Amino acid sequence: MSDPEGKDCCGCRNAHWEDLGMHGVRRLVRGKGSCARQYQLDLLLNAEEYEYCELTNQRVGVLIIIHEANSSPFLWPTHVMASPGMHTHVEIHSSRVSHSDVRYKVCTEIDEYTQTGCQAACLYQLIVDRCGCTPYWSLKHQSAHFDVSTCSLHSHLNCVQRQVSELTTDSHVSICHCDTSCEYTVYTAPTSVSHISRRDYRHYVTDKHFYTVSNSLLQAENIRARTYGEHINQHILTFSRSLEDFRYQVDTLKRNLQQVQQNVNGLMDQMYKRTWFHYHVGLNGIEKIFKHGFLPQWKLVDVQFLQPLVTGFQVMLFSYDNVVTKMDMTSPNEVAMRRTMYLSMDEQLNVGMELAIQGLDNFTKIYYSLLDMKPTTSYIVTPERRYDASLLPIEATREVSAVLRAQFTAISDLLARYMEQILTLRNVLKDLYISHSGLNRTAYEQVKEAMRQTALDLQTHVELFRTKAVYRLQEIIELQSGHFKKQNDSLFSNWARLAASLDNTVHQLDMINLDQYPHIVELGQDGEMYVNNIEKPLSDLAEAGLSNAVADSVDLLADRISGMKARSESVAYLWQKLEEHYLTVWRSMLNEQSLKDLYTKLNRDVKNIAQNPSTTNNLRAVFAHNKMLGKSSVEISSLDPDEFFVLLNADLPTTSVRTKQSEIREAIGQFQRLTDVSLQLQDFDRQLRQSYNNIRNIFQDFTQRSSLNEDFIGNNIISLSIKMAADGHERITETSAYTIYHLLRDIGILLLLFLGASIITIVEMLDIIVTCICCSRLSNKDKQSNVIKSSPPSPDTLPCSTRHVTFQFPTENHIGSPTKPALKRPKIEYYPGEIDIQTNIDDSHTEIL
Known part of the structure; x- marks a missing residue:
């Protein structure tokens, strides 16, 4: 967040919830201290496991990849795994690295350039050259390869995966020849994981800060309806x-x-x-x-x-x-x-x-x-x-x-x-x-x-x-x-x-x-x-x-x-x-x-x-x-x-x-x-009746639903807490801690929903994991994020159908601002092939795949 003058500050000391436009997904942003130097992103995710095909013994989950805003998401920077039935707490520490030493005299100092972006382009070119096809998660509008088909499952397992493996080793520098950025941010993410207990199951039924699952699930799974926490509170x-x-x-x-x-x-x-x-x-x-x-x-x-x-x-x-x-x-x-x-x-x-x-x-x-x-x-x-x-x-x-x-x-x-x-x-x-x-x-x-x-x-x-x-x-x-x-x-x-x-x-x-x-x-x-x-x-x-x-x-x-x-x-x-x-x-x-x-x-x-x-x-x-x-x-x-x-x-x-x-x-x-009773008591009789009727209506709506299935929470609900530490540590020349505004601008979070299977080989499972990797890039100097959708694969290349959800937030999200625009419901489009969820908040973006 930033004030109108561009200073880092926090105008809101209390928790603020925002609907991310997905079933069961909310974000809680808190500002602490006199200036907001510590922020937290709380997500309660409904993974909707039953909508995906079972492959291996892996369960549906979330992969969090932490990277700079202007770089492509790859597994090798920093990534965290979050699974259903678990509460995952991630604390992100950031350090800004500035290469001014003679040992790093070879660096690229261009606003649009990032080392990971260079490596992503290199990987794409290697896959096209060596495999003769483009991965399904690749950039859809590569005009140079518009006639190249999407890699099949066989090609993916036998060729694409090998190229990715080569680039995730130390040899990627010599293969791609990507210079180091003169300035970039390094992240560390200490993680703690704990099971959601039965007590927590009951807590989720009544807690104020968790949003409901989708209305379709209310009929299919007979799930109890949730109300907005701040509304009932x-x-x-x-x-x-x-x-x-x-x-x-x-x-x-x-x-x-x-x-x-x-x-x-x-x-x-x-x-x-x-x-x-x-x-x-x-x-x-x-x-x-x-x-x-x-x-x-x-x-x-x-x-x-x-x-x-x-x-x-x-x-x-x-x-x-x-x-x-x-x-x-x-x-x-x-x-x-x-x-x-x-x-x-x-x-x-x-x-x-x-x-x-x-x-x-x-x-x-x-x-x-x-x-x-x-x-x-x-x-x-x-x-x-x-x-x-x-x-x-x-x-x-x-x-x-x-x-x-x-x-x-x-x-x-x-x-x-x-x-x-x-x-x-x-x-x-x-x-x-x-x-x-x-x-x-x-x-x-x-x-x-x-x-x-x-x-x-x-x-x-x-x-x-x-x-x-x-x-x-x-x-x-x-x-x-x-x-x-x-x-x-x-x-x-x-x-x-x-x-x-x-x-x-x-x-x-x-x-x-x-x-x-x-x-x-x-x-x-x-x-x-x-x-x-x-x-x-x-x-x-x-x-x-x-x-x-x-x-x-x-x-x-x-x-x-x-x-x-x-x-x-x-x-x-x-x-x-x-x-x-x-x-x-x-x-x-x-x-x-x-x-x-x-x-x-x-x-x-x-x-x-x-x-x-x-x-x-x-x-x-x-x-x-x-x-x-x-x-x-x-x-x-x-x-x-x-x-x-x-x-x-x-x-x-x-x-x-x-x-x-x-x-x-x-x-x-x-x-x-x-001693004027009418003046002193005013309209307390009306207030009492009205306030009681309001909560009674909430209670009636609540009790009309059946009780929540604990197994549903254990298989579908992911409790995720991502916290930005108040201070980083000095690496080379300068260290700074970031406000949420700069954090979201400098960090992209890739949440990867992945599937498991019990009927195909381990090689196929690895192929599915790799195919879930998403790459994004900025197409112009103004840093406007574009939603990239790949060409629909042929029906014989995917074992099941997934959903593609695209939405965009308002360009300013300043908590406590008196002119904060209302969040619009996301535009939802369905494609049989991939999940590419991208949110734009100012210059920053969060990608959930």
Whole structure:
């Protein structure tokens, strides 16, 4: 082989088989090492002994003659004998000889010239001159002797054989006068021979690397059909590796499911803690504050102060009007009566003033306890985290905060105005009591009207505050709390369903695990043993592979895989719902921007409270937490929002406020991909069915044939291995080892099929052996090999008929080449006289006779 640049290399490290186009003949070429410097030609030959006539006791066999590519094949260079029933191993060592010494100054340096070619021409001429005929294996188109007949059997035995014998002795140089080639190759071929054992007989039935005998023999000899080794190996490996791939994928999927369960459990744990923090401590805390803190305080202020002010206004004003009228009509001398009436009315005015003052004070307290972090008596939600209840008031009351502030401001102004008007009434009453000038009727009427309008406005704003702020705030809190609770419950209930589905998926994977299908696993293991050349006959493998247990197990396994893939849609739906619930909860309560705004506002409120000395104690009461003990209000107020968040949540492991909503969606999407059964198992059900059907068809074809006759192998099968050694040895000037490309170019291998006979003489046997010698030559400078066929001999010269097979390979045979042409079937022509099989591969040729 050679690469496109002409360098010796090997692009293929594995064995490569090529069909030589004959019954039972294959060639195996192997490349070893980083560069292919060692090659081997393996042939399994079916000699078809029964097609030849028996002559002597010799059996049909093969004669291998090793010679240079441009020289004619003769027995005297190097030859090896291979017989049926034998395994013959030939190792060829080559040495390149270059005659540059003075002792070899007489040599012929012509590209077309070879010493053996010269000797072949000499032999032919000697036979024509001395025997008067041409041997049947001679060149067919010798124009100089076109009128010379082919030698008969008698001529061959008595004349031709003698000429050949003379030329195979040392006298051939002087007879033919053939100069030595200036450069040529010398070959040595150490040979080892061993019998094909009975074990080998069985091995040939099941071995992957041996090709079938001809189809005609299947009928005549009832021989078991063979399949291409790489073909059956490919399908057995595909099936075995499909099982291994499936096992690996199932194990991977189970690990993914377990890992996802752990990750999602951790995510849900954090979610639970965070939602518990917001719902149970935040919204639920607000509900408790609102129901047990704000509402009772509001009702107290409303019932005890605001309502008495509004409803008691007429009573107080009626009493005041009576007292003023009586005092105005009473004589100044009636000091005791006037004093009694003055003190009585002043007391009533003081009661009204006290109600207004307490109402304003308590109303302000409950308002700021809700909005400005001032704790109330029922503020405690949990003993250790009192501050938690105030983390979401602004967030929860955002919608009504404007109404709250507006109505609080209006009611506060009205109460302050009411108190001013009471003070004005007291002054009017005091002037009337002290002075004797009489009642200032104009001022008195103006004050009465102003108080009447203040009472009406106060009643209106109190009602607005009650309906637009208090009741609406209660409705918002309950609605938000209920909505969040519903989403939170949906989130965790969906996760519970998803977790159950993941557990069920693991259970289903355990059910389709290959451990439950021992017949399939055993078939896959046996197939691996067979492919790896471990003793595992194909007949045993076929018997196991065609069992009903394996077929049923494959169908059951494929059906379960298909079922799991179909159910994966429901799991995908659960993942989708989980993501929707998660994002809903996130948007409702866990949105990072809302949290940042919340803690920024809370931090600002803390700073405002800390700057007011009167509220320092309230601040300390709000943040009475073991993580904050030892920190002053100034230290707390100096924290930024992020530090404040960390400080407030120091004992609560939760997701960071910096966690993005997109990160949650990406994590859930990754979880879904890792647990997608349909994606992970892909089309394993189809692959398993298809790969099993392929090898089952092979097994069925194999078992339909009868068993192989061992005697047939012993009489016909020749196992031949020809190996080119990696290195030669130096002879004269230079030594080189050859790649397969140069080897086939420089070496011709003549395989001679010969016959034996038991009914003719030894002389006749020698004649038959000699007549099998073939000569080939190159007819042009481009080294194109020509197929030479002799003239058909007369029927009385040959004891039996033989076949002439001619075929030619593509001009390039580079193993591993992506553009390797497909081998064509040889053209087969039949002639009654000789076997001349010649293959052309580039410049090299192999001749089998």
